[in-house]
Ligand SMILES: C=CC1=C(C)c2cc3[nH]c(cc4nc(cc5[nH]c(cc1n2)c(C)c5CCC(=O)O)C(CCC(=O)O)=C4C)c(C)c3C=C
Ligand SMILES: [Fe+2]
C-alpha cells in the first residue's frame with residue numbers, strides 16, 4: 395500500500411503535542427438504525443469477537459443485529475440525556491478538564507477525545523491534531539485495565555490508520571493504569587463520599603465488564619488487572635475480604651465468561667439475607683449503558699426482588715476532580731521527555747525559522 399500524499403512541508407511550524415482520550419463509542423442516537431450501525435461496527439471487530447469470520451458474519455447479520463438492535467435501542471433511550479449519550483457527554487467533559495489541568499501544570503498540549511467505534515473516529519481525530527501541528531501524539535484509552543478486546547483494539551485502529559500515512563507523528567500509547575495511585579485514590583474517595591452520606595453497606599460489589607473466559611486462558615491479563623484494582627481499593631478502604639466481592643457483568647453470547655457473574659451473585663446475596671449492597675464499577679471511567687441501565691436498573695431489580703432491602707449504585711469517576719488530576723498525571727508520566735512546556739524562546743525560534751523560509755520562497759519566486 396502506498397501512503398497518501400502530504401501537504402508541502404512548511405518550515406518554522408511550532409511542533410506541538412496532542413493527547414487523545416479514547417473511549418469505546420456509543421450510538422449517535424437511541425434509535426434502532428443508529429444502534430444497529432454502531433453494533434455492526436463494534437461487533438465486526440475481530441478483537442471483540444474471536445469467532446471464525448464467516449461463521450460470525452452469519453450470526454451477526456442473521457441473528458444479533460436483527461434482534462438485539464431494537465432491544466438495545468430501548469435501553470439506550472432509558473439513559474439518554476438532553477446532552478446525548480452519557481458515555482459521550484462524560485468523555486467530552488473529561489477531555490476538556492484534562493486540557494485545563496495539564497495547562498495549569500504548564501503543559502501546552504492539545505487534548506481531544508475520540509471513539510473506537512462511531513464518532514468522532516480515531517482517524518479523523520488524530521488527523522485534526524496533525525493538521526493543527528501536533529508532531530507527537532499520546533493515545534490514552536479510557537480503560538484502566540488492559541484487555542485485548544478494548545485497549546489493543548484501540549492500538550490496532552491507530553496502527554492501521556498510520557499504515558496509510560506518509561508523515562507519521564511520534565506516537566506513544568498508555569497500556570493501562572489499573573494500579574495507579576491517583577486512580578485508586580479517586581475510587582476510594584468516591585466510595586467514602588457515598589458512605590459519608592448514605593452509611594455503609596453489608597457488602598461492596600466491585601463489578602467489572604466481563605470478557606470470555608477463553609481470553610484469560612489464552613493469556614489476556616484483564617482478569618488479573620481487575621483483581622489487582624479491587625485488592626488495592628479494598629486495602630485503601632480497609633475492607634476485609636468478607637466485606638467486598640469482585641464480579642463480572644455484561645455477559646454476551648453463550649460461551650462462559652469471567653466468573654462470578656454480577657446478576658446471579660447479587661440474587662444469591664438477596665436470597666441469603668444480605669440487607670444492603672453498594673455496587674461500584676471501577677473498570678468504567680464514565681457512566682454508560684452498562685452502569686446506568688444494566689447495574690443501576692436491572693441488577694438493582696434483581697437484588698430487590700430476591701429479598702435484598704437496599705441497593706446503592708456508586709457512580710463512575712466521570713468528572714471527579716481527583717480523577718481528572720490522576721488522568722493528568724498519567725498523561726504527564728507518558729509524555730515525559732517531550733517538549734510540552736513551550737517557552738517564549740521556542741515560539742520565537744519557530745517564528746524566525748518561518749520568516750527565513752518565507753523570504754527564501756519569495757527570493758526563489760523572484761528569480762523565476
Ligand atoms: C462481544 C462481546 C463484548 C466484549 C468482549 C466486550 C468487552 C468490553 N466492553 C467494555 C466496555 C463497554 N461495553 C459497552 C457496551 C457493549 N458491550 C458489548 C459487548 C462486548 N463488550 C455490547 C454488545 C455492548 C452494547 C450494548 C448492548 O447491546 O448490550 C459499553 C457501553 C457503551 C455505551 O454506549 O454506553 C462500554 C463502556 C469493556 C471495558 C470490555 C472489556 C474489558
Ligand atoms: Fe462491552
Ligand SMILES: [Fe+2]
Pocket residue numbers: 644683684688
Ligand atoms: Fe449490558
